[in-house]
Amino acid sequence: MSTVIKNGTIVTADLSWKADVLIEGEKIVEIGDNLSGDEELDATGCYVMPGGIDPHTHLEMPFMGTYSSDDFESGTRAALAGGTTMVVDFALPSPDGQGLLDALQMWDNKSGKAHCDFSYHMAITWWGEQVFNEMKTVVEDRGITTFKHFMAYKGALMVQDDEMYASFQRVAELGGIALVHAENGDVVADLSQRLLAEGNTGPEGHAYSRPTQVEGEATNRAIMIADMAGVPLYVVHTSCEESHEAIRRARQQGKRVWGEPLIQHLTLDESEYFNKDWDHAARRVMSPPFRNKQHQDSLWNGLQAGSLSVVATDHCAFTTEQKRYGVGDFTKIPNGTGGLEDRLPMLWTYGVGTGRLTPEEFVAVTSTNIAKILNCYPKKGAIRVGSDADILVWDPAKEKTITAAKQESAIDYNVFEGKHVKGLPRFTLTRGHVAVYDGEMRGAEGRGKFVKREANNPTNKALSTWKELTAPRPVQRSGIPASGV
Numbered sequence: 001m002s003t004v005i006k007n008g009t010i011v012t013a014d015l016s017w018k019a020d021v022l023i024e025g026e027k028i029v030e031i032g033d034n035l036s037g038d039e040e041l042d043a044t045g046c047y048v049m050p051g052g053i054d055p056h057t058h059l060e061m062p063f064m065g066t067y068s069s070d071d072f073e074s075g076t077r078a079a080l081a082g083g084t085t086m087v088v089d090f091a092l093p094s095p096d097g098q099g100l101l102d103a104l105q106m107w108d109n110k111s112g113k114a115h116c117d118f119s120y121h122m123a124i125t126w127w128g129e130q131v132f133n134e135m136k137t138v139v140e141d142r143g144i145t146t147f148k149h150f151m152a153y154k155g156a157l158m159v160q161d162d163e164m165y166a167s168f169q170r171v172a173e174l175g176g177i178a179l180v181h182a183e184n185g186d187v188v189a190d191l192s193q194r195l196l197a198e199g200n201t202g203p204e205g206h207a208y209s210r211p212t213q214v215e216g217e218a219t220n221r222a223i224m225i226a227d228m229a230g231v232p233l234y235v236v237h238t239s240c241e242e243s244h245e246a247i248r249r250a251r252q253q254g255k256r257v258w259g260e261p262l263i264q265h266l267t268l269d270e271s272e273y274f275n276k277d278w279d280h281a282a283r284r285v286m287s288p289p290f291r292n293k294q295h296q297d298s299l300w301n302g303l304q305a306g307s308l309s310v311v312a313t314d315h316c317a318f319t320t321e322q323k324r325y326g327v328g329d330f331t332k333i334p335n336g337t338g339g340l341e342d343r344l345p346m347l348w349t350y351g352v353g354t355g356r357l358t359p360e361e362f363v364a365v366t367s368t369n370i371a372k373i374l375n376c377y378p379k380k381g382a383i384r385v386g387s388d389a390d391i392l393v394w395d396p397a398k399e400k401t402i403t404a405a406k407q408e409s410a411i412d413y414n415v416f417e418g419k420h421v422k423g424l425p426r427f428t429l430t431r432g433h434v435a436v437y438d439g440e441m442r443g444a445e446g447r448g449k450f451v452k453r454e455a456n457n458p459t460n461k462a463l464s465t466w467k468e469l470t471a472p473r474p475v476q477r478s479g480i481p482a483s484g485v
């Protein structure tokens with residue numbers, strides 16, 4: 001069975017041109033003029049782009065005494081509705097000593113319901129010989145090459161610097177990439193206790209407890225430790241200038257460091273936490289919190305300049321009922337917001353619609369860049385002969401007002417409620433299957449497949465400036481360097 005997408009303008013990360021796209025089964029087989037197939041999709045007036053890739057989701061994740069409410073079924077359905085055709089979720093071993101392979105088994109049990117393709121990152125939530133050993137299996141047998149480290153969530157997911165340094169070295173050896181949630185967890189814990197003691201128990205306390213300095217400090221620290229370990233570093237949810245500045249500097253120094261702003265941080269600001277309605281504010285509690293306009297400008301500038309590479313969501317959705325676990329104590333509000341369905345329409349409206357991004361840059365930061373970073377390009381992130389037919393036919397004239405009443409996500413509100421967007425999917429194809437047909441969902445529960453990824457050659461992407469400065473040097477007495485050094 002073949003499908004042809006006719007009369008559209010193909011947009012890739014580097015150029016745009018008018019052509020038809022022919023799909024046989026799950027793959028793109030031809031790009032050219034006047035193609036025909038069994039089924040025709042009319043893309044007149046539309047852009048034909050690689051489907052979105054969201055490299056940062058938490059589906060059905062055990063967290064803060066509950067589970068995030070979108071699972072692989074509703075989460076990937078929401079993804080497709082918004083033009084995203086692949087998600088990368090975090091397999092999270094319990095920090096009380098659960099093995100990495102056991103955690104992967106848990107994630108495999110959940111992900112069978114996925115409507116679109118997916119991959120995992122592996123979280124390192126504790127450190128020991130078992131973790132060290134299993135990391136090799138995770139990379140070589142399971143095709144998972146990205147390892148996330150939480151520098152926050154003290155007493156729970158947080159790892160110490162010695163553990164992070166050891167893990168980074170192991171990731172370097174295996175040709176992987178280290179990921180960090182960069183916030184100084186010790187400072188956050190102390191500020192939180194102080195705020196609570198002073199009677200600041202509401203959701204705004206969450207924002208006060210996580211100033212931009214905690215993110216800037218941790219980002220700088222992670223970059224330096226990654227450099228000493230010789231590992232490439234991907235900084236998730238970069239939300240502020242301090243963190244962006246550290247990433248920018250590292251990149252100018254030739255280090256392999258990438259930053260990932262979220263659509264929420266680009267378009268929503270800290271005033272949300274001062275809303276008089278407790279539910280309104282609590283629904284927007286996530287880490288890092290929303291920032292002020294100057295920080296938002298910094299993130300947009302970074303996308304334009306190329307110092308920030310990817311726009312994601314950190315989709316981690318909790319219902320209002322779950323958010324209310326934190327009434328009287330903001331530290332108990334489950335951290336997380338949704339965004340999977342709205343990332344592309346919001347970025348198009350506020351990025352391309354305002355002239356900040358070109359359509360090609362939009363494709364780069366929503367799909368192609370991350371496919372390259374994660375080593376699944378050009379299977380994903382490309383409109384090319386041989387690529388998976390994960391295709392988004394994007395109608396720049398189609399408009400709507402975002403509302404929870406019409407979303408696919410399983411929660412009862414939407415942080416973008418009331419935002420007007422212009423630019424929406426006409427068709428979304430997941431490996432050749434038309435999952436969104438002129439706005440109508442034709443889901444495919446269980447059709448999603450795991451995407452295996454190859455490790456990098458460790459000397460290829462791990463550009464460390466530090467190793468050259470610390471070549472072996474003569475030692476005169478035990479442990480004491482020769483004089484003159």
Ligand code: DUC
Pocket residue numbers: 058181285286287288314316335336337
């Ligand atoms: N931040 C969130 O807001 N939720 C999930 C985990 C995280 O780091």
Ligand code: ZN
Pocket residue numbers: 181236237287288
């Ligand atoms: Zn995080």
Ligand code: ZN
Pocket residue numbers: 056057058314
């Ligand atoms: Zn996250």
Ligand code: ZN
Pocket residue numbers: 432433434
């Ligand atoms: Zn089908």
